[in-house]
Amino acid sequence: MAAVTRLSTRASFVSSIANRYLSSDLTSHAPLRLVPTRGEDQKNTHVRWVFLGCPGVGKGTYASRLSNLLGVPHIATGDLVREELASSGPLSSQLSEIVNKGQLVSDEIIINLLSKRLLAGEAKGALGFILDGFPRTIKQAEILEGVTDIDLVINLRLQEDVLLEKCIGRRICNQCGGNFNVASIDIKAENGSPGIVMAPLLPPVNCMSKLITRSDDTELVVKERLRIYNELSRPVEEFYRNRGKLLEFNLPGGIPESWPKLLHALNLDDYEDKHSAAA
Numbered sequence: 001m002a003a004v005t006r007l008s009t010r011a012s013f014v015s016s017i018a019n020r021y022l023s024s025d026l027t028s029h030a031p032l033r034l035v036p037t038r039g040e041d042q043k044n045t046h047v048r049w050v051f052l053g054c055p056g057v058g059k060g061t062y063a064s065r066l067s068n069l070l071g072v073p074h075i076a077t078g079d080l081v082r083e084e085l086a087s088s089g090p091l092s093s094q095l096s097e098i099v100n101k102g103q104l105v106s107d108e109i110i111i112n113l114l115s116k117r118l119l120a121g122e123a124k125g126a127l128g129f130i131l132d133g134f135p136r137t138i139k140q141a142e143i144l145e146g147v148t149d150i151d152l153v154i155n156l157r158l159q160e161d162v163l164l165e166k167c168i169g170r171r172i173c174n175q176c177g178g179n180f181n182v183a184s185i186d187i188k189a190e191n192g193s194p195g196i197v198m199a200p201l202l203p204p205v206n207c208m209s210k211l212i213t214r215s216d217d218t219e220l221v222v223k224e225r226l227r228i229y230n231e232l233s234r235p236v237e238e239f240y241r242n243r244g245k246l247l248e249f250n251l252p253g254g255i256p257e258s259w260p261k262l263l264h265a266l267n268l269d270d271y272e273d274k275h276s277a278a279a
């Protein structure tokens with residue numbers, strides 16, 4: 001029940017950070033608001049969770065499932081970057097060069113995209129968030145800490161050879177946006193490390209002809225993203241570990257094996273039962 005209790009923690013009003021943390025040219029953009037501007041005494045039920053983990057680990061998959069279950073927006077900064085890329089707006093060519101090399105976009109650009117997304121959610125009355133792909137640097141974690149209390153940080157873990165295969169096998173339907181994976185993973189237990197089996201996550205027939213691969217999911221770029229994760233994002237795990245907020249979760253396999261265990265780790269097994277009974 002601990003997680004359900006966390007769902008009803010008090011709302012906190014978040015004010016502008018732009019002039020506290022960012023370069024002056026950003027102060028004209030939307031401030032980063034992480035929680036709607038409602039009364040502190042109002043009993044808002046919301047979640048302020050963060051997903052950490054290497055590229056390809058499944059942050060998007062599990063964050064999106066939890067978002068549906070808990071009725072909280074799933075905000076993936078990678079999706080915001082890809083939307084900006086697809087919009088052919090002023091940032092588009094600059095972003096495509098960075099993303100296709102597997103590098104990180106500047107904190108300024110990311111905060112700006114995230115702020116806009118949060119304000120749009122706020123305008124629709126969204127409460128709380130499940131962040132995926134942010135924070136990715138210590139500076140981003142400090143910015144986040146300056147504006148809101150994060151309740152929980154879930155760190156998804158998988159061994160690196162599996163991550164590489166999963167990224168390379170990832171496919172997206174360019175019509176419905178569904179995420180699939182053609183990789184069939186079967187790694188035997190070795191030298192004390194457990195084996196892992198992950199069945200492919202194949203698309204329905206009507207998506208088959210519309211599958212695309214992300215331009216940054218090539219072997220070379222994935223290896224660079226993993227290197228950058230280890231250098232810049234791994235310290236973020238330690239940041240939250242030191243604050244007692246990190247839940248480490250070693251994925252035991254694909255979605256059928258991992259999802260129930262993740263719900264159990266989050267004390268949400270009852271929550272899912274009640275949710276499906278009410279639906």
Ligand SMILES: Nc1ncnc2c1ncn2[C@@H]1O[C@H](COP(=O)(O)OP(=O)(O)O)[C@@H](O)[C@H]1O
Pocket residue numbers: 054055056077078079081098099102103104105106107110132133134135136140216225
């Ligand atoms: N918080 C962030 N800070 C900087 N760059 C980011 C951030 N989130 C996403 N990006 C950019 O978008 C790309 C795709 O992000 P994402 O879909 O989260 O990828 P991954 O599968 O590597 O976790 C990243 O490689 C990076 O260039």
